[in-house]
Amino acid sequence: MASVARDLPSGTVTFLFTDIEGSTRLLQELGPEAYGRALAEHRRALRTAFARHAGVEVDTQGDAFFVAFPTAPGAVSAAQEARDARAAAGPIRVRMGIHTGAPHLTPEGYVGPDVHKGARICAIGHGGQVLVSATTAALIGPDGLRDLGEHRLKDLSAPERIYQLGTDEFPPLTSLHQTNLPIPATPFLGRERELAEVVRMLSREDVRMLTLTGPGGTGKTRLALQAAGGLADRYAAGVWWVPLAPLRDPQLVLATAEQAVGTRDGLADHIADRSMLLLLDNFEQVVEAAADVAGLLAACPNLDLLVTSREPLHITGEHQYPVPPLAQAEGIELFVARARAAKPDLEVDDAMSEICRRLENLPLAIELAAARVKALSSEQILARLDRRLPLLTGGARDLPERQRTLRGAIAWSYELLTPEEQRLFARLAVFRGGCTLEAAEQVAEATLDTLQSLVDKSLVRHRDERFSMLETIREYAAERLDGSGEAHELRRRHADHFLALAEKAEPELRGDSLEWRDRLEPEHDNLRAALDRLEAAGETERVLRLAGAASRFWYLKSHLTEGQRRLESALGAESRPTAARAKALNAAAVMAINLGDSATARRRAEEALALHRTLGEAWGTAYSLMMVGNALAEGGEATRARPLLEESVRRFRDLGDEHYALIANFNVAWVTADLGDLHRSRALQEDNLRLARQLLNERLEASALAQLAMLACDEDRLDDASAMLREAIRIHYREANDLDLAYLLGRLASVLTLDGRAAIAARLLGSSASLAEQVGAKAAWWADDRAARTLAAIRTQLGEAAFNDEWKQGRGLPVAEAVRLALGPAD
16 A cells, blocks of 8 residues: 655655565466465565564555665665565565665655666566665665676666675576667656557567657657667567668668677578567668568567668568657656756746647657747747748648658757758758767867757757767758758768778777777768768779778778678779779778688789789788788688798888787787697797787787687696686776677686586686677687587586586676676686
8 A cells, every 4th residue: 555645755765676576476386375375474574674674665566565765774674684584484585676866755656767766676686686776885885785787777777786685696687788779868758558569569479570650750769769678588689779870771781780789690690599689770761671671580580670660661570550649748748858958947837738739749849849948938939839830731742741740840940040050950961870079060160059059959969979960850951951052062071071080090990999999980870971972973092092991990890791892892993003992902801801701802912912012012011911821821721821921920020010010920820820830839929928018909918818828728727727818808808809708708618617617617608608699609609629528528517407507697697797707706
C-alpha cells in the first residue's frame, strides 16, 4: 500500500527497491498456496528490517517493494538485515537496488529521475545481491562494498558506477554491455503505449524485421533506441546501433553495420547463428540496399532487425509500425520540458496546449517552437503560428500531411532567424555528420556568436565539441544552400578543408597517433563527402591525394573494404605516374593484404615500388619493399620475402625513420620464425622490444612482449610469460585494442593452465572468445594447436560441467572485468 506524501522523507532521500528473482517460476514450482505462504513470510521479514531502520514504504506492486529512507546508512543496514534474514529462509531470493537523490515530492509521491534510476539498478542484479549506486556509496564509505565498475542502465543513460554490498560471487550484471546504443541528450518522455507495442512486436517469434516509419521529426529514432535498450536481455550477442543518416552510397550499408558490431570478416559470417538485434537507423536515403538487408536476414537465423525509415523497405518478412504523433498530453509535456530547459521559471498556460495541437504534436516541431520561449511568450508563439498556417500545410502534395507540417515548422523557425543566421544555417548543410568550430569558421565563415544562436534555437546541436543538425533540418538547410548561389563555392571549400586535414593527419598517423586516429573518426562522413564531390567534379589527382592521405586512418580503424573500394576507384580513374598514384598503390596493397588478397597486394606493391623508384622517392621505396615482402610471405614465399624485408629495414634506418624500421623488423622476425630459425627470431623480437620502448611505441612494445611471452612459455618460464602477457594486456586495454586484447587473454589462459590454474584459465578463454566475436574475428580464430592443447588440459583438470560453467561466466564478462580478472586473481 502506498504511503501518503506527508509521511515520506523529503530533501536528500535514499531509495531501496526490491524484486524477487524468478517469481513466475517459483509460483509454478511451489503452487499458489505454498508460494502465497512463502511470499507472506518474505514480506513480513523485509518490512520488519525496513521499519527497524526508519524506512517508509512508498509502494508495493506484486512481490516488489519501493521504500524510502531518510539516510543512506539506514537504507544499507536495512538491506543487509533483510538479505541476511532471507538467505536461508526458503526458496525466495530477493535482489535489491539502493540509490540516493533529491527527488521532487508531490501529493502523489516522489517524481524525478532518481526514482527510475533506483529501480533500474535493482533490475540488473541477481537474487541475493544488493546493488548500491555511486551516490549512495559516497555517503556510506567503501567498507563492505565491492566496486563492480561502470554499467549502462536500460534507460540508455551514461554509464553508472555500481557497487555490491558484500563480497559474494554472482553472475555478471544484466546491464547494457554488448551495445553501442548512444546516450540520448534528453530524457525519454511519453510514448509508453508505442514503446510497449514495439517491444511486444519484436518479442513475437514471427517478427524478425520491424520498420518504424513516418516523416522526419516524428521521433522514430528515439523510440527505436528506447525499445532496443529494453530488449537487450533477449540478445546474447548484443544490441547494435547502425547510424545511416550520413550515408548516400547503398554499398556502404553493410560495411557500416560491420563497423558498428566490430567485424572485418563479413557481417553474415560474423553473426551466423548468434542472437543479435541490429538497429538500422535512417534507412530512407539508402533504400536501394534493401536487397542486401534481406540477404543478411535470410543468412542469419537468430538475427532481428529494427529499422527506422521514412518509407518501408518492401522486402519479405518486413513488419511495419507507423510512428504516430505524440498524444496531446505527451506533446504538452514535451513542450514544457524543453521550454523549461531554456527558461526554468516558465509558467504553464492554455496557449501551450493549442501550440501543440496546431503543430499536430510532432516532436521536432514542438522542440523548435519551445526553443523560442526565451524571446517570445507562448501567446506570441501561437500568434506567429497562426499567421503561418498556410505555409505549415502548403508543402509538396505528394508528401504525407505530417511531413508537410513539419517542413512548415522548420521553415517558420528559419524565417525567424536574422539574415546572418539564415546564411550560416544554409552553409552548415555542406557538412555531413557535423563539424568542429574550426571547420565551421573556415568553410562556412561562421562566427561563434551566430553558431551559438543557432544552437539556442534548436536548429543546430552542440555536443562533444561538434556542431551538427538533425538530418531533417539539414535537408531543409541544403535546399536553402542550393538556392543561395553559394553551393558550388561552399562544396569547393569543404573539399579543400578536408583534403588539407587528411594530409595534415597523414604523417601523424604514420606513427600510429591515437590522438589523430580519434580526431579523424568523427570526420569520416566529411571525408566521404569530400571524395564524392571531387570524384563528381572529375578532379582525379585530388581524389588520389585524399584517398592516399586517408588510407592509414582506414587501416587503423578497420575500414578496409571501403578503403580498398575507394583506392581502386581512384587508381582506375587516374593513371598518370605521379607521387599521389604511388602512395595510393601502396595503400591499396595494405587493404588487399589485410583482406586476405595477397595476389592483388603483391601486384599493387610491385607497381608502387617501380613508380617510387622512378620518382626517386626514398621513403615510398622502402615502404613498397616492405609491402612486396609481406605479400610474398602471405603467399607462402618466405625465402623470397626475407631479403626484401631486410632491405626495407635498412632503408628506413638510413632515412632515420625508426618507427617504420621497427615495423619492418617485426615482419623480418615473423618470416624468420616461419623459416624455422627460432633462435634468430627471438633475438630479433628482443631487439624490437628494446627499440619499441626507446620510441615510446606501446602498441609495438605489446606485440613484442606477447611473442616473447610465448617463447618463454615453451621454455617452461611460466612466471616470466605471465608477467609479459599481463603487461601487454595493460597496454592494449589502455589503447582500446580489443582484437589484440582478445588474443592475449587466450594466450594468458594457456600459461595459467600449465601452471595449474584451470578455473581462471577457462573463464579467460570464454572472455577471449566472446571479445574476439564482438570485434569481428572469426569465432575460432585463436583455436590453433596451443589453444587446442589448452582446452584439453582445462577439461581434464576441471571436468566438463565445471569447464562449461567457467566458460559461460567468462563469455558474460564485460571487457573491464575480464582484464581485472587477468591482472588480479592470477597475480
